[in-house]
Amino acid sequence: MHDEIELKFLVKEMPEGLHNYEVHELKQGYIALGDDGSEVRLREKDGKYFLTAKSAGNVKRREAEIRIDKKDFSVLWPFTDGKRIEKLRYDIPYAGHVIELDVYSGKLEGLVTAEVEFESAEECAAFVPPAWLGKDITNDKRYKNKNLSRTGVPIEI
């Protein structure tokens, strides 16, 4: 279990040389989305299967993950119907951090976001984003993956 401190951004323009970075294909869905903000997520990443629990909260949340096998994943996956996300995730090293650039597909085609995780609140506060990152959407609930999975791409004004 660990505490999660992260920032999330819209992406102004795609960073150069994207094909040079590590990329992962992610398929995920939510079995239950708690009214207190808690959630249980299934994720397939590079042929491995995970179940993740997240506690209530926004910037700082508890999170824990267990590995499950393909059979158990298949048993639970139908429960994520209508609450699914597919995306490519690029891992981009930047100033001692890793920026995770998420390029969504399926019903979220066209959306690109980026996340950075931090070890401490101090590290988070000291972070200066690169120029290609746009609006800070850390506290914009519409961009939480669980909400994107249910309601689609938010309309920016």
Place this chain on the structure above:
Amino acid sequence: MHDEIELKFLVKEMPEGLHNYEVHELKQGYIALGDDGSEVRLREKDGKYFLTAKSAGNVKRREAEIRIDKKDFSVLWPFTDGKRIEKLRYDIPYAGHVIELDVYSGKLEGLVTAEVEFESAEECAAFVPPAWLGKDITNDKRYKNKNLSRTGVPIEI
């Protein structure tokens, strides 16, 4: 995965010869309780560990269970804090069915309920409960285990 059709009752008086029936010690907690009625539950039963997904709904719900090991159970259990239930479950054969008699302990001490699962809606409709069963609480949301786990024993008027 199976569809769950069940009835739930309060218990007017304890059936005779309770010590003759099979009994299980259940400890369970909810990681996430969805605003649509979906849920993810952890359960320890007789030294085995399970994770169960339930879909939205009331009398008829989809349900699936996977077995997890003690280590993974321990990793996820903290996420059920404030949403836990402990009970003894007696399996009582009755008229071709099994009545599950739940005797709660901990903060739900004093509460006793009973559940019967059915293969079909016809079977469910034909069920005549024994005299020791009381009020039908199948549709009383307060008695759902997930609600009991958060709010305690309902006050009957």
